[in-house]
Every structure is written in structure tokens, then in C-alpha cells.
Amino acid sequence: MQVAQHISLISFIQFISMKKFCYFTFLLLFQLHVHAAIKLPTILSDNMVLQQKSVVKLWGTSTTKKNISIRVSWTNTLFSCASKADGTWELSIFTPKGTFEKQSITISDGLPLSLTNILIGEVWLCSGQSNMAMTYSGYRNQPIANAKEDVESATEESGIRMFNVDKTASYTPTNAIKGKWLLCNPKNMPAFSVVGYTYAQQLQKTLNCPVGIINSSYGGSTIEGWLNQTTVQKFADYPVNANIPDSICQLRPCVMFQGMIRPLRNYQIKGVVWYQGEGNVGRSSTYAQKLQDLAYLWRFTFDNPELPFYVVEIAPYLYESVSEPAKIREAQYIATHALAHAGIVSTNDLVPEIESTCIHPSNKRTIGERLGNLSLLETYDYDTIQAQSPSFNRLEIHNDSVILFFENTYEGLQHEGVIIGFELGDSLHEFHPVFAQLGPGKNTISIPIETGTTFRALRYCFKNYQVGNVKNSVGLPLIPFRTDFWTE
Numbered sequence: 001m002q003v004a005q006h007i008s009l010i011s012f013i014q015f016i017s018m019k020k021f022c023y024f025t026f027l028l029l030f031q032l033h034v035h036a037a038i039k040l041p042t043i044l045s046d047n048m049v050l051q052q053k054s055v056v057k058l059w060g061t062s063t064t065k066k067n068i069s070i071r072v073s074w075t076n077t078l079f080s081c082a083s084k085a086d087g088t089w090e091l092s093i094f095t096p097k098g099t100f101e102k103q104s105i106t107i108s109d110g111l112p113l114s115l116t117n118i119l120i121g122e123v124w125l126c127s128g129q130s131n132m133a134m135t136y137s138g139y140r141n142q143p144i145a146n147a148k149e150d151v152e153s154a155t156e157e158s159g160i161r162m163f164n165v166d167k168t169a170s171y172t173p174t175n176a177i178k179g180k181w182l183l184c185n186p187k188n189m190p191a192f193s194v195v196g197y198t199y200a201q202q203l204q205k206t207l208n209c210p211v212g213i214i215n216s217s218y219g220g221s222t223i224e225g226w227l228n229q230t231t232v233q234k235f236a237d238y239p240v241n242a243n244i245p246d247s248i249c250q251l252r253p254c255v256m257f258q259g260m261i262r263p264l265r266n267y268q269i270k271g272v273v274w275y276q277g278e279g280n281v282g283r284s285s286t287y288a289q290k291l292q293d294l295a296y297l298w299r300f301t302f303d304n305p306e307l308p309f310y311v312v313e314i315a316p317y318l319y320e321s322v323s324e325p326a327k328i329r330e331a332q333y334i335a336t337h338a339l340a341h342a343g344i345v346s347t348n349d350l351v352p353e354i355e356s357t358c359i360h361p362s363n364k365r366t367i368g369e370r371l372g373n374l375s376l377l378e379t380y381d382y383d384t385i386q387a388q389s390p391s392f393n394r395l396e397i398h399n400d401s402v403i404l405f406f407e408n409t410y411e412g413l414q415h416e417g418v419i420i421g422f423e424l425g426d427s428l429h430e431f432h433p434v435f436a437q438l439g440p441g442k443n444t445i446s447i448p449i450e451t452g453t454t455f456r457a458l459r460y461c462f463k464n465y466q467v468g469n470v471k472n473s474v475g476l477p478l479i480p481f482r483t484d485f486w487t488e
Contacts, residue, residue, distance in 0.1 A: 037063040037087075038113050043267055046116050047181040049161050049212025051123045051268040052098035058107070059090040059266050066109045073104045074120070083109075090266070095120050098209030100159050119159055121210030122203055123269045124375075126196040127226070127261070128276035130219030131315070134360055136197075137190040144194050145362040151189040159210030160184040160200045162192050167218050169225070169249035170259030177263040181212075193217065194364035195312070195371070199273060202372025207380065214269065216260045222279040223290050224253040226261065231293045235286050251279075257297075265301045271308030271341075271379060272298060273371055277328045278314050278359060284327035291335035295342065308341045308379045310371055313479070315347040315361045319464040326462040329480055333391070343378055345370040346389040348461055348468055349477040356465045370476070386410050390472040392481040395458065402447045402458060403440070411473035412442030421468030421480075422447060425457035429486050445470070457484035 040060040050056050062068060062083045070079040074096050083089040098121035105115040126132055130139075136151055138144045166178035182188040189197075193215045200211040218225070224238045232240050232253045244252045272295075280287050291311070299307040311332050319325045336344040350363045373387035388408035396403045406413065415438070423431040424447070436447045449455050461468040461480035470478040 037061075037066070038068070038107055038109050038111075040107070040113070040115075041175075041177045041263070041266075042179055043163055043177050043181075043214075043264065044115065045181055047118070047161060047183055048115070048163070049119045049121050049123055049159075049181075049210050050095050050103075051270060052095055052120050052209065054095055054268050055092045056095050056268045057090060057092050057266045058105070059088070060107075061087045062089060062109045063087065069108050071106045098122065098207070100157075100210060119161065119210035119212070121159060121212065122207060123212040123214065123267075124199070124203075124271055124273060125214045125216060125264070125269045126193060126199065126273045126275075127216045128274050128312075129217060129221045129279055131278070131312070131360055131364075132193060132195055132273075132275035133215070133217035133219050134194055134364065135191055136194055139360060142358055142360045143362060144364060146365050147194075150194075150197070150365075151186050154184050154186050154189045156183050156185050158184050158201070158204060160197065160204055160213070161210070162188075162196060162200075162213045162215055164191060164193075165214065165216040165260050165264070167250075168259035169218070169252060169255035171252075171255060173258045173262055175263050195273070195275060195368045198365045198368025199371045199375075200368075202369050203375065206372075206376055206382065214264065214267070216256075216264065217275075218250045218256050218260065220248070220279055221250040221256055221276065222253075223276060223287065223294060225250060225256040226276075227254060227290065227294055228257050228262075228297060229254050231290075231297055234293070235290065237283055237286055261298065262301060265303075269302060269307075271310070271375065273310050273312070273375075275312035275367075277332060278317075281314075281319055281324050281328055282321065284324055284331055287328055288331035288334040288338075291332065292338055295335075295339050306341050308375065309336075309339060310342065310374055310378075311336050311344045312367055312371065313344055313346045313348070315359075316351045316356065316461075316463075316465040316467055317359050318356050322464050323462070325464045326480060326482075330462075330482070333479060333481075341378070343374050343388075344479070345374055346477045346479045348480055349471070351465070351467060353467075386472075386474045387476075389476040389479050390470070391479045392460070392483075395483060397455075400449050400451070402449060402455065404445045404447070404458070406443050406445070406478070408476075409443040409472045413438055413445065413478075414471055414473060415469045417469065419445070419470060421461040421466055421470065423459045423462075424449075424453070424455055425459065425484060425486075426454045427456055429456075431457075431459060457482065457486070459483070 066083045081091045103118040196213040204211045295309045336342045376382040377385045377387040393405045419436040422436045424434045425431045459482040462482045
């Protein structure tokens with residue numbers, strides 16, 4: 001009996017001791033939780049890429065009026081700031097030249113929070129609708145060319161990383177950023193934007209530094225969704241209060257800008273790559289101005305009036321309308337040539353007839369490579385790279401021929417087989433295929449006008465789906481064009 005009582009007493013003491021231990025452990029953890037009040041946006045995290053040789057911002061929230069200290073691995077300087085009355089804080093830090101050496105950042109308000117596996121290099125924002133969003137997983141019955149090769153060869157040593165912004169259609173401005181930085185490896189590659197990845201790849205192998213891609217895209221979205229309210233209100237064709245159901249919220253004006261672009265404004269980027277326009281077919285008349293306004297808005301948002309802005313021409317596709325898609329391409333060309341620090345890559349040669357009814361061309365790699373070369377030429381001053389597509393300059397009528405002059409032909413225009421894609425328009429505004437030939441100069445094409453033919457206008461591949469075969473000496477396709485501005 002005494003033994004039993006003794007054991008019970010010991011058990012009771014052990015129980016009390018354990019209870020005290022748990023209580024004090026809980027109290028300690030609670031105190032630590034209260035103390036560790038620092039919160040960062042998801043884009044400031046392990047595995048991120050910071051823009052090289054620039055002033056980058058670090059920001060977040062903490063306890064009200066708390067001193068924040070920050071130490072980065074690439075300098076011995078200890079940085080500090082104080083959180084404001086609402087708990088927010090922000091600090092700017094200079095970054096060095098890009099390096100594959102992994103960096104770290106420690107942020108503390110008394111208890112340190114560490115970010116690791118950070119790289120410093122080039123950071124680009126890729127945005128648009130489904131052709132930009134399209135990943136290596138592809139879509140149903142719409143595979144990606146060379147997908148297996150790219151996925152299997154993906155390596156973290158490349159220094160390419162991607163942050164996918166979650167699809168967010170916000171009806172009001174927000175600061176929240178949803179997404180995650182992904183390392184480049186076969187496991188993560190199915191979630192990478194194909195255009196974004198191949199673009200990064202083209203930059204990385206030339207610049208020899210890490211490249212971070214922020215992919216903020218929403219399939220089926222219109223350009224109005226990527227603008228703010230002030231900008232959309234300038235145009236009568238797409239009212240701000242458009243009655244659009246939540247099931248297709250990506251068609252609402254302003255919602256992607258508020259939910260997927262504005263929250264990124266503090267993150268330093270080098271430039272923007274844009275692939276959108278399919279959602280605006282049928283409303284081409286205002287697209288050129290809206291695209292220019294989008295570039296202005298985003299430059300203001302990211303506080304960089306010279307932010308590079310490169311556009312992908314929407315691909316040939318058998319839309320219901322014959323001319324409207326061509327007018328969107330025309331608007332893209334007009335906008336990019338009106339903007340400084342902007343450019344366009346053509347897709348006219350990338351869609352074989354078998355894909356004419358597929359709005360997602362399988363050849364995304366070439367698009368990314370062309371974008372990369374254009375950026376290397378225009379943004380990084382690699383003036384030996386020939387990255388401009390040939391484009392129409394002017395025409396002259398010589399006796400019984402029309403002579404067309406082109407820019408960016410480099411060593412001259414070329415083609416395989418008979419030249420296709422040119423049409424002459426008559427007084428009835430009807431267009432008919434016409435014979436064309438190179439010359440008399442390396443940058444010209446001549447089109448004979450038969451006796452009795454009424455010549456009023458000329459077009460090249462100015463249709464929903466029309467693949468031409470005229471290229472410059474480096475194989476870049478002639479950008480579709482027209483000499484008239486007739487309304488059909």
C-alpha cells in the first residue's frame with residue numbers, strides 16, 4: 001500500500017512538472033510568435049532573383065514603430081529602418097553585378113528572419129493571356145513543341161527561376177501578391193511559361209547571369225483588364241462598369257491590373273514582355289492607343305519612364321472575322337513604333353496550316369528566342385545581333401509596276417518558292433492574289449500591274465490566317481501590312 005502511494009506521488013509530481021514544462025514552452029513559443037511579427041510579400045522569399053546593379057526595395061510589415069535591421073550577404077553594411085504607425089516598412093538596397101553565387105538576406109525586428117538561395121541577375125515581367133501563360137504541360141490536344149527536350153534538360157545551375165503570380169481578378173486595388181518562386185528543374189518545368197522560359201534562356205546564355213521571370217498572365221483576358229480605371233474611362237467601347245459575370249471575371253476592366261500588376265510595383269524589374277491581343281479581336285480601333293497607354297501606365301507603376309516593352313504579334317488563326325485579327329496586329333505594330341524603348345516580334349511564319357484552327361501555336365520556343373534577341377539588341381546594346389523583322393516602308397509606281405521598299409532587310413530579302421501573301425485591291429475594295437518578285441534592289445519587291453487592272457491598294461498577309469514566305473537575310477518574317485485604311 002505504501003509502495004503504491006509512493007508511486008502515485010511520484011507520478012503526480014511528474015505530471016505537475018510536465019504540465020509546467022508545457023506551459024513554459026507554450027509561453028516561450030507564444031512570446032516568440034508575438035515577437036516575430038515580420039511579414040513579407042510572397043515575392044520576397046527564398047529562391048528569388050533580384051535585379052542586378054540597381055536599387056531594389058525590401059518591404060513588409062512588423063510591429064508598430066519597430067526598428068527593422070537588414071543584413072545582406074553581398075555587403076558588410078547593416079541597414080535599418082523603422083516601421084510606420086500602421087506597421088509597414090520599406091528599405092532600398094543597392095545590388096551588385098549579377099552572380100551565380102547564392103546570396104542571403106536576414107531581416108530582424110529582434111528575432112531574425114532569413115531568406116536564402118537568392119540570385120542576382122536580370123528580372124523581367126512576362127504578361128498577357130493564354131499564349132503567354134501556356135506552360136510546358138500544354139493544353140488539351142495542344143502540345144508544346146520540344147517540351148520533352150526542354151523539361152529533361154532543365155537544370156538549377158542555369159540560374160533561371162520563375163515566379164508565377166496566381167490568377168487574381170481583384171475588383172479593388174490590393175497589395176497582396178500570391179505566388180511562388182520556382183527553381184528550374186524537371187519537377188518544376190511543367191509549371192513554367194514556355195515563352196517566359198525560352199526568353200530567359202536566350203538572355204541567360206548571352207548575358208551569362210541568372211534570369212528571373214515574373215509570369216503574370218491570365219488566359220482569355222482583354223487588354224482593358226490590365227489597365228486602371230482612369231485609362232479605361234478614356235474609351236467608350238469598354239465601359240468600366242461592364243456587367244460581366246464572375247465566371248468570366250478576366251473580361252472585367254481593371255481587375256488584373258489591380259490584382260496582378262499593381263501589387264508587384266515595389267519589385268525591381270528590367271522590362272516587360274507582352275503577349276496579348278486575341279481577346280480584343282473585334283475591337284481593334286482602339287487597341288493601338290490602349291497598348292500605348294498600358295505601357296505608359298506600367299512605366300509609371302514601376303517608376304521607370306524608360307521601362308522596355310516588347311510585344312508578340314498575335315499568331316495567324318482562322319478567326320471568324322477575316323480582317324479584324326489583322327487590324328490587331330497592325331495596332332500592335334503602330335503602338336510599338338510610337339513608343340520609345342519598345343519593339344515587336346512577328347509570328348507570321350510559325351503556324352503551319354495544320355494548326356490554323358489552333359489559337360495556341362505549338363512553336364513557342366522561337367517566339368521566346370526572337371524576344372530574347374530583340375531585348376539583347378535594344379535593351380542590352382548587343383548591336384551585332386540582327387533581331388528586327390523586315391517591315392514595309394513605302395511604295396513607288398514605276399510605269400507598269402509597283403515597287404515596295406522595306407526596312408530591316410539586313411543583307412536583303414529572301415523567299416523559298418513562289419512569293420505568296422501579296423494582294424492588290426481594286427476600286428471595289430476587293431483584293432486578289434498577285435505575282436510578286438524580289439528587286440530591283442535587295443530591300444525591294446516589285447509587283448507588275450497588268451494592263452486594265454485598277455490598282456488602289458496593296459496588302460501582305462493581312463488576314464486572320466495567311467502565312468507568308470518573305471523573310472530577311474537572318475530568317476525573320478516580313479511583318480503583315482496594308483497600304484489602305486479601308487473599313488470593311
